[in-house]
Amino acid sequence: MLKNVAAVVLDDVHPFELGVVSEVFGLDRSDEGLPVYDFAVASAEGPVLGTNAGFTISTPHGLERLEEADLVAVPAVRPQTAERPYPPELLDALRRTVERGARVLSVCSGVFLLGEAGLLDGRRCAVHWRYARELAIRYPRARVEPDVLYVDEDPVFTSAGTAAGIDACLHIVRKEHGTEVANAVARRMVVPPHRDGGQAQYVKRPLPATPCDTVGEVLVWLERHLDEDVTVDQLAHRAHMSPRTFARRFLQETGTTPYRWLLRQRVLRAQELLESTDETVDSIAGRVGFGTAAALRHHFLRTLGTTPHAYRRTFQGPARVA
Incomplete structure (x- = not known):
């Protein structure tokens, strides 16, 4: 420790x-x-x-x-x-x-x-x-x-x-x-709680000045609806942009793609639930949008190098996991 x-x-x-x-x-x-x-x-x-x-x-x-x-x-x-x-x-x-x-x-x-x-x-x-x-x-x-x-x-x-x-x-x-x-x-x-290590260091192209919000409201919506299946077309419609423009703006403002951003947020939410609840891995997988425990295990292992059960054991202790 x-x-x-x-x-x-x-x-x-x-x-x-x-x-x-x-x-x-x-x-x-x-x-x-x-x-x-x-x-x-x-x-x-x-x-x-x-x-x-x-x-x-x-x-x-x-x-x-x-x-x-x-x-x-x-x-x-x-x-x-x-x-x-x-x-x-x-x-x-x-x-x-x-x-x-x-x-x-x-x-x-x-x-x-x-x-x-x-x-x-x-x-x-x-x-x-x-x-x-x-x-x-x-x-x-x-x-x-x-x-x-x-x-x-x-x-x-x-x-x-x-x-x-x-x-x-x-x-x-x-x-x-x-x-x-x-x-x-x-x-x-007073800083963001998490920026993924693979996020880009800087914006390669400056954003044009605009009085309108771009992808911020979409990010807030996504965080509240991680369990839903969404497409770039649907997100672009919510942001009142074409899919191509939305994808470009998303990359410019977050340093990653909508798919990668959503995967990371789902893994982060799963981490929180594994630490703070006794819900099953199947239940957590459904709540965060992975659908099945197998899908959650796949992305969890790929992102964090460990399994959901091992992660829970680390932060809750073997007695509570058992």
């Missing part, structure tokens, strides 16, 4: 990305019954460090703090150069973290540290789209996915820039504690 989290920083650290990790794992939300982590910021280059925003931060913790962490987070950092290489002792500490069964998380350019430590070899990874080509050139054994928000290659988690780090952190919270806890943390942070 995730209890101890350390963020490790270098000189010229990006404060927003450090703040993301601190916000998710460093705040005491016990007043709402939410998990509290033993959180600390550790420095690899001295007690006082500069940021790329022009101010300094200080911490009493050195690299020894990483040895007891269940999760080591690496916020965005300066690129390595021949004149300013990454500290070898930090790279060793990151490797030891994974070797002893703990996890590592990078936010934005922090992924270069994981690459230098050899932790991306043979793994899929995410990074801000501006750095994707450089990352692929530097670490050719890494499988760089330049368009996604984050990648879960447990025990190595990587995310794209800025707000994508929030999504990756909440994904880890969800994986450890379940959807209800992750949603509660997101609500406190």
Whole structure:
């Protein structure tokens, strides 16, 4: 169980990305019954460090703090150069973290540290789209996915820039504690409770200015009618668009297709019901629109890498499942 989290920083650290990790794992939300982590910021280059925003931060913790962490987070950092290489002792500490069964998380350019430590070899990874080509050139054994928000290659988690780090952190919270806890943390942070890791990082084409809502109302309707069979033609009619225009606008605004978005929402709803109710898998499959338990198992396994029964056992405990 995730209890101890350390963020490790270098000189010229990006404060927003450090703040993301601190916000998710460093705040005491016990007043709402939410998990509290033993959180600390550790420095690899001295007690006082500069940021790329022009101010300094200080911490009493050195690299020894990483040895007891269940999760080591690496916020965005300066690129390595021949004149300013990454500290070898930090790279060793990151490797030891994974070797002893703990996890590592990078936010934005922090992924270069994981690459230098050899932790991306043979793994899929995410990074801000501006750095994707450089990352692929530097670490050719890494499988760089330049368009996604984050990648879960447990025990190595990587995310794209800025707000994508929030999504990756909440994904880890969800994986450890379940959807209800992750949603509660997101609500406190006033951010969307879930953006799928495979969602596009950015809109490739700007949307024209319009006084009308586009697909927002359709998304709200879909969330309330997950159990219904719908087609793109029906959704387009609801949005007062042609099917072709609707499909294009949906991709522009959500970063995915209507089919993929609907599948993911159905899996998410199934997760919530598996955690919070004693309904059978057959009943849940019907409520979320998969129809049969076999279909739910197929999509659940494909999306989450586990079965509904195993997921319920993890978050409800064997006694309640039995």
